[in-house]
Amino acid sequence: MKLIHEKITYAFEFEDESFNVLTIENSKFFRELIQELVDQTQGKEGSFVLSHNYKEIDIKKNVELIINPFILDFNQKRIMEYIYNELRETAYGEEKYLITSNIMSEVEKLIIDLIDSTDYPLSIQNIFDFNLILKSFKVQVMDLEKGLIERLISYMELLTRLNSKRVFVLVNIYDYMKDDEIDALLYDLNVKKIKVLFVQCSNSGKKHNYEKNVLIDEDLCEIY
Numbered sequence: 001m002k003l004i005h006e007k008i009t010y011a012f013e014f015e016d017e018s019f020n021v022l023t024i025e026n027s028k029f030f031r032e033l034i035q036e037l038v039d040q041t042q043g044k045e046g047s048f049v050l051s052h053n054y055k056e057i058d059i060k061k062n063v064e065l066i067i068n069p070f071i072l073d074f075n076q077k078r079i080m081e082y083i084y085n086e087l088r089e090t091a092y093g094e095e096k097y098l099i100t101s102n103i104m105s106e107v108e109k110l111i112i113d114l115i116d117s118t119d120y121p122l123s124i125q126n127i128f129d130f131n132l133i134l135k136s137f138k139v140q141v142m143d144l145e146k147g148l149i150e151r152l153i154s155y156m157e158l159l160t161r162l163n164s165k166r167v168f169v170l171v172n173i174y175d176y177m178k179d180d181e182i183d184a185l186l187y188d189l190n191v192k193k194i195k196v197l198f199v200q201c202s203n204s205g206k207k208h209n210y211e212k213n214v215l216i217d218e219d220l221c222e223i224y
Contacts, residue, residue: 001013001014001050001051001052001166001167001195002014002050002051002052003048003049003050003051003167003197004048004049004051005033005036005047005048005049006047007029007047008216008222009222010214010222010224012197012214014167014195014196014197016190016193017190017210018210018211018212019186019189019190019196019197019198019210019211019212020197020198020212020214021198021200021211021212021213021214022197022198022199022200022214022216023199023200023201023202023203023213023214023215023216024199024200024201024216025201025202025203025215025216025217025218026216026217026218026219026220027201029216029220030199030201033199034067034171034199036048037063037065037169037199038065038067040059040060040063041059041060041063041064041065042060043060046059050062050063050167052166062165062166062167063165063166063167063168063169064156064159064164064165064167064168064169065168065169065171066152066168066169066170066171066173067171067172069148069151069152069170069173069176070148072151072152072155074140074141074143074154074155074158075140075141075143078164079141079158079159079162079164080139080140080141082162082163082164083139083141083162084130084131084134084135084139086162087130087134087139088130088131088134091130092130100130104128107128108124108128111124112124141158148176148177149177149181149184149185149188152170152173152185153185153188153189153192153194156168156189156194156196157192157194160192160194166195167195167196167197168194168195168196168197169196169197169198169199170196170197170198170199171199171200172199172200172201173185173198174198174200174204175200175202179204179206179208182204182208183208183209186208186209186210186211187209187210189210190210203215
């Protein structure tokens with residue numbers, strides 16, 4: 001996979017064993033790029049182009065932009081839709097089909113009996129929505145991790161596993177971490193094969209393992 005921008009010569013390739021770190025010292029250009037990423041991850045037009053096997057792919061569907069790592073929502077609608085669909089497929093799969101069918105039948109019988117026991121002119125549509133059962137039991141992702149790095153990795157791993165996002169862009173994440181924590185983050189991301197572009201507004205001062213550094217200075221010159 002590759003991410004390019006019309007104003008940046010360098011092409012950001014997402015490969016195993018390496019992570020691109022883009023540092024932009026020009027604050028105006030930094031703001032413009034982040035705003036474009038925000039817009040394009042929301043489906044608007046912009047100058048970033050993401051491609052896979054030489055074909056352009058949708059940024060909104062494939063890129064997760066994380067600006068504030070403290071407000072990660074593990075139970076947002078899109079995540080729960082993926083999980084509910086997976087659970088529903090399991091429920092209707094070969095192993096669980098008979099159990100699911102019996103439960104559906106018993107629930108339908110109960111509702112018909114309840115309707116028959118009243119004087120209200122009620123009717124029933126024989127449509128069984130398994131997702132409604134999951135919602136009624138408040139099936140949710142357990143957010144067990146306490147630390148920033150652990151929660152961040154768990155969040156990205158979850159989205160990757162659900163095939164919800166293929167690339168993550170982390171903005172100024174280094175600012176919240178010590179050097180050894182950055183090393184640990186990069187190591188774990190590499191082990192889990194999570195594709196990440198780091199965007200920073202200042203240089204951390206140390207080159208870490210797995211990094212491919214690109215600097216855009218105040219004059220908008222690119223330094224590799």
